[in-house]
Amino acid sequence: MSDGKKKTGDGNTNKNIGNVIGRLRSGIKKKQTVESENTKKNKNISLPSPLRLTTKKASDRSERNKPQKNYGNSLYKQTQNTNNQKSMTSKQKTTQEKKRDEKIRSFNRNKGSSDTTSKTKKRRISKTDNSPIKKKVEDDDKEGLESYVYESATENQGIYLPEIDWDGTTKNTLGKPKKEKKKLTEVDEYYSLVPKNPKPGDDIFAYSHITWDESKNSLVYKVKEPRLSKRDKQLLKEIKESIEERLDVDFDELAQIKARSYISEKLDEVLSILGRDLNPVRKKAINYYLERNFIDMGKIEPFMKDPHIEEISCDGVGIPIFVYHRNSRYGSLETNVVFEDEEELDQYVMRLGQTVGKTVSMANPLVNASMPDGSRLQATLGTDIARRGSNFTIRKFTENPLTPVDLIEFGTVDPRALAYLWMAIEHQNSVLVSGGTATGKTTMLNVISLFIKPEMKIVTIEDTAELRLPHDHWIPEVAREAIGEEGSDVVDMFALLKESLRQRPDYIVVGEVRGSEAFVLFQEMSTGHPGLATIHAENPERLVNRLTTRPINLPPSLLNTLDIVIFLRKVKRGGSLLRKIDQIVELKRFSREKNVPLMNRVLKWDPKTDRLVSENPSIVLNEISELKAKNEEEIKQEIEEREEVIRWMVHENMRDLEDIGLILSKFYTDKDALLEKIRSGG
Helix, strand or coil: CHHHHHHHHHHHHHHHHHHHHHHHHHHHHHHHHHHHHHHHHHHHCCCCCCCCCCCHHHHHHHHHCCCCEEECCEEECCCCCCCCCCCCCHHHCCHHHHHHHHHHHHHHHCCCCHHHHHHHHHHCCCCCCCCCCCCCCCHHHHCCCCCCCECCCCCCCCECCCCCCCCCCCCCCCCCCCCCCCCHHHCEEEEEEECCCCCCCCCCCEEEEEEEECCCCEEEEEEECCCCCHHHHHHHHHHHHHHHHHCCCCHHHCCHHHHHHHHHHHHHHHHHHHCCCCCHHHHHHHHHHHHHHHCCCHHHHHHHHCCCEEEEEECCCCCCCEEEECCCCCCEEEECCCCCCHHHHHHHHHHHHHHCCCCCCCCCCEEEEECCCCCEEEEECCCCCCCCCCEEEEECCCCCCCCHHHHHHHCCCCHHHHHHHHHHHHCCCCEEEEECCCCCHHHHHHHHHCCCCCCCCEEEEECCCCCCCCCCCEEEEECECCCCCCCCCCECHHHHHHHHHHHCCCEEEECCCCCCHHHHHHHHHHCCCCEEEEEECCCHHHHHHHHHCCCCCCCHHHHHHCCEEEEEEEEEECCEEEEEEEEEEEEEEEECCCCEEEEEEEEEEECCCCEEEECCCEHHHHHHHHHHCCCHHHHHHHHHHHHHHHHHHHHCCCCCHHHHHHHHHHHHHCHHHHHHHHHCCC
16 A cells, blocks of 8 residues: 555645646747847837837836935935835935935924024035035935025015916917817928019029938928039039129129129129020029029028028038027928038138138138128137037028017017016116026027117127117127237227226116126126126026126125116927926015025916916015005006006007007006007007
């Protein structure tokens, strides 16, 4: 029996082992099947080129690098182990985490204590930096701490702005359903460039085509011009050389119409000498290219003619030119225009230098100036400092400057905020427009300058002429470099600002402060001359740091001569890059303990609602109330009246500077009549 039991046991054992092996094999097979299915699915996933997640380590690393979330004044950090376990309980927290939590609780308990807060802030200031702005702090400390340059005004110190019910409708959109935006892959847009506004039957020599390019996975901007055969290209070259030999006139001294007539006459003359007879279509095409190259801006002329182009950028030889479109959905676009030859590009940069009256050479390879139409040019000749060859960037001058109506329709600002700024500037408050690169600082400066009373004397000082005002009592001045090698001084913004005091202006407007001229501007503001200017700084901390360190290096106490700072930013929303007012702050007082001016935030942009939200009462409005001996309700009524005028201008689609100037002048001289006309629908 023992042998029999042993055999039975062995049989059962073998049977059990067989079952286990079978289950293992089926599990492995099933796992392989699932893995193969997942592999097939992953192969069908289309990821944006060239980024692809290929390893588990990469994904783990991205999870670890996710920023911590901030909930009120406490820290929250999402943790997840590799087995997808639940978050750790308080009992499982490490000693380090308990210390961090205790530190946060300690901060919350002492938040109301000025002494404790002051010590905390001072501890975070770098010992090696004299700047009043705190430097980088530890990651586990910085969450939940509010910037120490803010100090909110109380209801006794300021006046809240009136509530706003602006729905964003304009005359163009009122009562019309919103159009559904096309996907970028469906964009296929054409419009004429030469001529800009063709009439029926007119010849179109250049037009733009914006479309989606599958190979580049992006939108592209294509310029379409008359096609030339090899024979026509050779003929064009011969005609061009022949005309250059016979040129006996300076095109810059001729009017556009006379210059084009001159080119047409020379074309007929050269064709007669060469014994060539062209049909009308070929002749028009060749004449177009001759005018484009001799009179206009050559290859980039179609871009210069496009009012929707904000910037033209050539990065080097053999690289497509990029343009920045004013349509926020399009943004930066690659074009089909390229300088293929190094010599051609070098000659073109030299020609740009001649256009602005500068000599470009190996010794002086840099150009920074305003073009005849007001556009801003920066060019570099292809020497040892330009590794990819000659390059240039042109920031185009808008024929019609942007107005309050444009900024409202773009969603940059709302009528209430403009009414508040109008009130502040009317009562001679100094305003600084601050933000990063290409956030619309100069445009905002030009718009708020429109609110200056018509009879006031204005002096504007710029590096390049960009500001345009409808005021008659306006002195526009532009800095310049030395003329010639000897005997000529540089007339910079510092010199112009010093001289402006002798001109007794009511307002001083500076295009951008970036150096020693800032000291003069702030000194002038401290003597009672209200100033408006722009500066590169993204937030209050960086603004104070920028103003109090080199090269500006202002005494921190002098910053309190400012009244209002407008902070602008670029925001990516729904595939569009938009310019927004991020916040409007007032300088409340100077803190000797912290050695910085403390700021009261009046309006703050809320990304969730896409609106400027009133945050704290306005000290500026309170000061105006005391100055005019009016109560809070009367001040609010004045704000609402200005808001009413701005809304009416938006509804009437008023975009001409002269018209806006007349409306503002009417408001100052006969406000009641203007409001009656607006309210009656006139």
